[in-house]
Amino acid sequence: GAGVSQSPSNKVTEKGKDVELRCDPISGHTALYWYRQSLGQGLEFLIYFQGNSAPDKSGLPSDRFSAERTGGSVSTLTIQRTQQEDSAVYLCASSLTIWTGELFFGEGSRLTVL
């Protein structure tokens, strides 16, 4: 596609439910990144993929968070048993390779946990 696409753009869920957030990177981009943007907290790195493998998962906040990427393209971030502190905007970005510095960001998925 022309840009990084994320869905859903908004998600409201109840505490304890599972949610899936999807990212469709720019075609041909091998590197894909997930960040979380909370009010007043800046951008927090979660995980990145090179192809389908995740060399760095160090930012995942807990074992309730997981992510996968298939076919070197679409990625899904899953949050199990959501908590109120998970409320944030989840941003996805892609870059041609992990050696190119420009990341192209999607518009984010806003998650609200009630």
Added chain:
Amino acid sequence: GNSVTQMEGPVTLSEEAFLTINCTYTATGYPSLFWYVQYPGEGLQLLLKATKADDKGSNKGFEATYRKETTSFHLEKGSVQVSDSAVYFCALRILGAGGTSYGKLTFGQGTILTVHP
């Protein structure tokens, strides 16, 4: 570890004023430095970058110089416009010895800029 510190905002200016947003970093290895901008209702986009010491990145009238001696990458613009109102993020990315990339960008907290007519 690696970190980026930006001046706290929000910053409010009148149109045509001079802008400086301070950014300092702590890093091991050989960082590349970036400024990203997030306009209201839009995604983050790269504003400018510098990949080695003394490089100057520039775009849309904004400039930033990579200062290794002061570990800084301050963003400047000589005359801001209302359309520059946005959130600005400083970021770094490490290239290790031999060019091995660590992949991720480390961001500062962001600085909200509001420009009034």
